Amino acid sequence: MKTLEQLSQTAQTITNLRPAYREILDFYKEVFRVQEESLKDIQLPPIMIEPDLLKIKQKNELPLIDPSEFLIDLAAATRTFSDVCGLAQDLAPGLAANARFLQRSLSQAAFDLEALFSALLNSHEKSLQDISQLLDVPVNELSLFGHLSMAPSIGTCREQLEIYLAGMPELQKGYCPVCGNPPNLASLDQDGRQHLHCSFCRHEWKSGRMGCVFCKNNEKDMQHYFFNEEEKEYRVKVCDHCRRFIKVVDLRQMDREFFPNLELIATLHLDMQAREKGYANEGAGRNEVSHSSQ
Numbered sequence: 001m002k003t004l005e006q007l008s009q010t011a012q013t014i015t016n017l018r019p020a021y022r023e024i025l026d027f028y029k030e031v032f033r034v035q036e037e038s039l040k041d042i043q044l045p046p047i048m049i050e051p052d053l054l055k056i057k058q059k060n061e062l063p064l065i066d067p068s069e070f071l072i073d074l075a076a077a078t079r080t081f082s083d084v085c086g087l088a089q090d091l092a093p094g095l096a097a098n099a100r101f102l103q104r105s106l107s108q109a110a111f112d113l114e115a116l117f118s119a120l121l122n123s124h125e126k127s128l129q130d131i132s133q134l135l136d137v138p139v140n141e142l143s144l145f146g147h148l149s150m151a152p153s154i155g156t157c158r159e160q161l162e163i164y165l166a167g168m169p170e171l172q173k174g175y176c177p178v179c180g181n182p183p184n185l186a187s188l189d190q191d192g193r194q195h196l197h198c199s200f201c202r203h204e205w206k207s208g209r210m211g212c213v214f215c216k217n218n219e220k221d222m223q224h225y226f227f228n229e230e231e232k233e234y235r236v237k238v239c240d241h242c243r244r245f246i247k248v249v250d251l252r253q254m255d256r257e258f259f260p261n262l263e264l265i266a267t268l269h270l271d272m273q274a275r276e277k278g279y280a281n282e283g284a285g286r287n288e289v290s291h292s293s294q
């Protein structure tokens with residue numbers, strides 16, 4: 001099993017290669033430690049799917065649940081929220097002021113964290129805007145702190161739900177078989193097979209390498225890559241049909257442990273490059289802050 005020790009070493013390796021990421025990785029390394037510790041406290045009943053419903057979902061290649069159905073251990077997530085705000089004050093200067101305010105508001109019961117979680121799980125933009133206005137904290141920061149603190153609960157539910165996927169054929173759709181969200185990372189394993197990583201629940205699933213992962217378009221003129229010479233392990237696959245991009249980590253070109261969460265952060269410059277070229281990825285940025293807000 002991969003340990004926090006390995007994660008920390010891998011973060012250090014990446015920092016040595018790309019010193020610009022030192023500050024942001026120092027923050028996230030600690031966030032991942034807090035999330036890992038929180039996992040031990042999580043107490044949630046498994047999400048049950050009735051056999052008949054499961055059959056319908058399998059037949060129609062539908063995801064197992066809607067993101068709104070994820071269960072959150074409120075007590076554990078509240079502690080994680082406060083811990084992450086604490087870390088941001090120490091390690092993420094760009095987020096420190098709002099993190100201090102949010103931590104204080106939470107301790108004074110001056111804002112309803114459950115409402116924030118609900119808005120995020122339901123993708124309820126209006127509620128998010130309202131909370132943002134009320135607290136005078138930007139939506140992207142609320143979303144970041146909210147997602148980071150719900151992640152251990154979501155991960156726990158996901159692990160339980162993955163049991164339902166055993167023996168099912170590979171889903172050849174551009175969304176997560178567990179929760180239906182888009183992937184924000186692809187990886188190529190030692191045999192060159194492509195895996196996708198869900199931007200929301202972190203489920204990993206196999207998918208064919210041909211064509212766009214989102215719209216499945218496979219026309220030669222529509223599918224392109226770009227990459228930087230000095231980063232052989234990364235490339236970005238872009239599709240001119242749906243104008244979306246996905247970052248790809250080639251594990252055959254990498255001699256460090258693969259922690260998808262770390263690589264997602266260490267490649268934020270590629271998101272910026274892809275956006276500058278006019279491509280989008282809805283799942284990107286949910287769990288990461290960009291350089292501009294640091």
Ligand SMILES: [Zn+2]
Pocket residue numbers: 176177178179180181198199200201202203
């Ligand atoms: Zn998912």
Ligand SMILES: [Zn+2]
Pocket residue numbers: 212213214215216217239240241242243244
């Ligand atoms: Zn496409």
